[in-house]
Amino acid sequence: MRLSVLSSGSSGNAAYVECGEGGLLVDAGLSRRRLEKLLARVGRTLHDVDAVLLTHDHSDHTCGAPALSRDFGVPVFAASEVRTGSKLGPMTVAPVGPGEPFEVGGMTVTFFDVPHDSTTCGVRISGDGRDLAVATDLGEVGPETLGWLRGAEAVVLEANHDPEWLARGPYSAHLKRRISSPNGHLSNRQSAQAALALAPHGLKDLVLAHLSKTNNSPARACGTVHGALREGGYGGVRVRAAIANHPTPWIEVGAPIEIPEYTYRYARGDGAGRLFGFE
Ligand SMILES: [Zn+2]
């Protein structure tokens, strides 16, 4: 099983997961054309997508789904309460209950509830005897959420903002409160705490996602999270940041940790989406 986060952030979210011949999109919050272009960057097309899984009804996660459903007949799955949120537009959405595993694209998928300002789910996906999990819009990582993320060898987790940058930044007091509330978005610090809790349970790849352009940077997010992991004795966990409109390289779920001290940073201004490793 492998994945690439195609695009991440408030301008649009989608991750592509494949196992054998099967392919799934977790969220489709970009236009059909953008999705096509991003998939092409990892050598795939919309015909490779067997299903779309929607985490919640915010348009940065859903706006491309109606076109995929209508033009390609791609089935769309979402937890029942997400579906009845009704902001999803005209398309058929198969309702599934959080905590109820189902099979699609040769993989087993389970939605689980996370706290956010709309009914929102994370997703756990199993295939090839491996597990990955995606949780990108959530205000806190409580024991239940940790339970769903634990044991996944690859995790896509929100690291939305640096708390100090948010506090000093240009957002209104109201918006700042909303973002940092338990129903808002995870800070780098919260993400680091979750990473430390997951590291002893086989975590190998961590993709930090939904980074704010205003209140965070890939270097800041990776630095905070990888720094905490290193201090905790888990410096071998590969940490990357997913950004808008540049797919991450393929991440092979469960690839062994070979280099004890290794992390990735996005090389700004040095070619689109180029990543480099450093010690
Ligand atoms: Zn979002």
Ligand SMILES: [Zn+2]
């Ligand atoms: Zn959201």
